[in-house]
Structure formats: structure tokens, C-alpha cells
Amino acid sequence: MQIKTVHDYQPAADLLSNKVILVTGAGDGIGRQAALSFAEHGATVILLGRTVAKLEAVYDEIEQTGGPQPAIIPLDLKGATAQHYKDMASTIDNQFGRLDGVLHNAGILKILSPFTHIESDDFNDSMQINVTGPMLMTQALLPVMQKAPTASLVFTSSGVGRKGRAYWGSYAVSKFATEGLAQVIADEYENTNVRTNVINPGATRTAMRAKAYPAEDPKQLKTPLDLMPTYLYLMGDQSTKDNNLCFDAQ
Template sequence: MNIPADFQAATTELKDKVILITGAGAGIGKAAALCFAKHGAEVILLGKTTKKLEAVYDEIMALSHNPNEPGEFSIKEPAIIPLDMKGASKQNYIDMATTIEQTFGRLDGLLHNASALGSIMPFEQFPEDMYQEVMQVNVNAQFLMTQALLPVLKKSPSASIIFTSSSVGRKGRAFWAPYAISKFATEGMMQVLADEYDNTKMRFNSLNPGATATNMRRKAYPAEDPTTLKQPSEIMASYLYLMSDQSKDVSGQALTISR
């Protein structure tokens, strides 16, 4: 299933929604945070680098004073959660969920955007410690975070959880072993949750953003001309669609952003 890239969202599409974005300091996570805030959401920025999160916070707050972004509401002040998913424990996520519930009362959206690439190399040469790091960030941390946040998500009248996938998580590719394996696991996690919470107020989908100009993409394809790629801000229609109530009947889908 594909989402039309030209989906048009109302300015108030996400008004009063509380949405957590992981990896919010750069790339797609940053673009999503800005986009969601522009459409009325109260965003929670999670990432491992406080300085980057603070810069995104400043950009969002600056929208309140931008005459070109008048909107129909006041921009909500974002929250910041500095957390390194590589080393975070189950208790860290439980504490985070408790804080979100005490502060906001509920969570309406969760964008699992943060991922670790590792390196592109032959399967037999891949270092165990790098494999473990990729799996920790891309699978284990997402499992523990989602598990901790489910009670808070259940308090939403219509909660959307988006897992970030990849083309190599739907068809394996040579030399991409740990990243591809982790994304196959991501797809499986999404499917299990979608089936388990079928006919509830929560929906779970995976989204493959495709070739986008991000730091991870540059690391994976160092010889590629980034000017030939879509910018993160250019693919936000799909993220808006999945976070909006217009997708309330869409769950368990492996989605791809059409070009």
C-alpha cells in the first residue's frame, strides 16, 4: 500500500495531539517535529544530543513569530527528552512514560524514527559489537519503549504508532545484514501489535521513506549526489496522514512513500 505524496493536510490537522518523535534532532525526525508542530501538535523531542534537540526546540518556538506561518492556533512549546537509546534501560522508558502521563495525560502519537545503520560490509566480516548496537537501537529499544508507552497511548481517543522501515527490511540485500535484519524485525513487531490491538483505538503501521537526503543515507551511499534526493521536509505528507485522524482505519500496513 502506498500513501499519495500529495496528501493535503489542514493547518489544524494535528491540533491538540501529543506526539513523541525519536531521533528528533536531525533529518526526518527534525522535519517531522517541525511539521507536526506547524499542524497543531504538542511535540516531544527525543534524541541523544541535547544541543540538537534544543536547536529544534528553538526552530519550533520561532514559528510563533513567523508571519509566514500564521496558522489558526498558537504553536505549542515542545518538550525535550535527552536519551541515548543505545544505553537506555527498561526503567528509563518506564520513567519516561510516567513523566509523559503526568505532564500530558495521554500520548496520541509515537514516531519511531531513530535508527542505527552500522556499516555496509559482508555478512561474515560484520563485528559482533556493531551488530549488537544496531539491534539494540533498532529493535530492543523500540520494543521496550513501545511496551512502556502502551498504557499512555491507550488514553488517547485515536493513537497512531509509526515504525520506520526500509526497502531492505522488506527484501534482503547483500552487505546490509544487521540493518536489514533489524528492519525485518521492525516489520514483525508492527504486525504483532497491529493484530494484538485490532479493533481498538490504537493503530500501528510501518513506513518506508525511501531515498531521502539524511546523514544515514550519506553514510550508506557516500558517492551519491544528495541533490538528486528528496529532502526530509518534502516527504512529510505521508507522516501527517498517518498521524492524523484521516488514517484512523489504517493499521497493520507496510507503507511506502510514493515518489
């Protein structure tokens, strides 16, 4: 994938008005900030995640700041089946009639370990949550996205999804798979209303990063808010012609 950066992008205040955008992992970290920023720019945001209290806190924050009323979908990607995603897609279709954007952001980093210590349950969980879930969800959502004038599908990768790194085992493999999944969809839906791109957040001040680098000073890291120009660009109409690209958010 060709790499592109747009971190100097300055979004218009109403960039996402009238857009309906689903964000996975919307209760914490980068997904939480993306949901707040999309709503601030006018989007109706569908907040998907596994911890309802966190989703409700984001919901309340959007309402308090005067954003369009969001929706909540409590779903754990670990246990969700194809039928869960089909039911979810039909709920979205019935309620909104279209879907203008999906940010696949939810993800897990199990433990960093030597390759021979990777346990099959941890490997399977990483693949289920980081790859299989987003794949099945996308299959279910594409027909609803095709009802939008233009729709943006964004997958979240990582530096270790492009170059393998010692001890990053399951997570790195799952992010390589994410890039592959995005490329297949981008190629298949080229010249349709659905564009597919990948975002690499880069080192960002979140719970996941702190777990991977416990000794690091988080104040040295970019915050989720710092990344938002790229996330907003990808959901806005300026990126309509971008397809099959990888965006570095830093």
C-alpha cells in the same frame, strides 16, 4: 503487510491541533523535519534523542515559528533500560495525561560490509537501537496511548527491511525485525484506539543516506520535507482506520 501510498495528501493547517506526539531521533534528518511539520500543524511535540544540542535547536525553531511549546527527552536508545522507558512514560502521563502519537524514527546504520565481516558488537548495537529500544519504549507507552481518543504508532522501516540485500547485514536484519514487531502489535491491538503502521521513507537526503552512498549526488534525492504528507497523514485522524499497513513515503 499491504503497501499503501498517500504522497498527494494535503493536510489541513490544524490537522494535529490538541495532539501530543513523541518523535524519536528528533534532532536530525527525517525525525527533525517530522517534529517541525507536526508542530507546524498544531501538535505538541515531545522531542527524543541522544544529542541535546540538536534537540534544543529543534525546540527553538518550533518556538520561533509559533508552534505549541515542545518538550525534550534526552535519551540514548543504546543504553536505555526498561526502567528508563517506564520513567519516561510516567513523566509523559503526568505532564500530558495521554499520548496521541509515537513516531519511532531514530535508527542507526553501522558500516556496510560483507556478511562474514559483521562484528557482534555492531550487530548488537543495531538490534538494540533499531529494535529492542523501540520495543521496550512501546511497551511502556501503550498504557498512555490508550488514554488518547485515538493513537497512532508508526515504525520506520526501509526497502532492505522487506527484501534482503548483500552487504546491508545488521541494518537489514533490524528492519525486518521492525516490520515483524509492528505486525505483532498491529494484530494484537486491532479494534482498539491504537493503530500501528510502518513507514518506508525511501532514499532521502540525510546524513544516514550520505554515509551509505558517499558518491551519490544528494541533490538528486527527495528531502525530508518532501516525505511529510505521508508522515502527517499517519498522525492525523484520516488514518484512524488504517492498521497493519506499510506506507511508502515516496
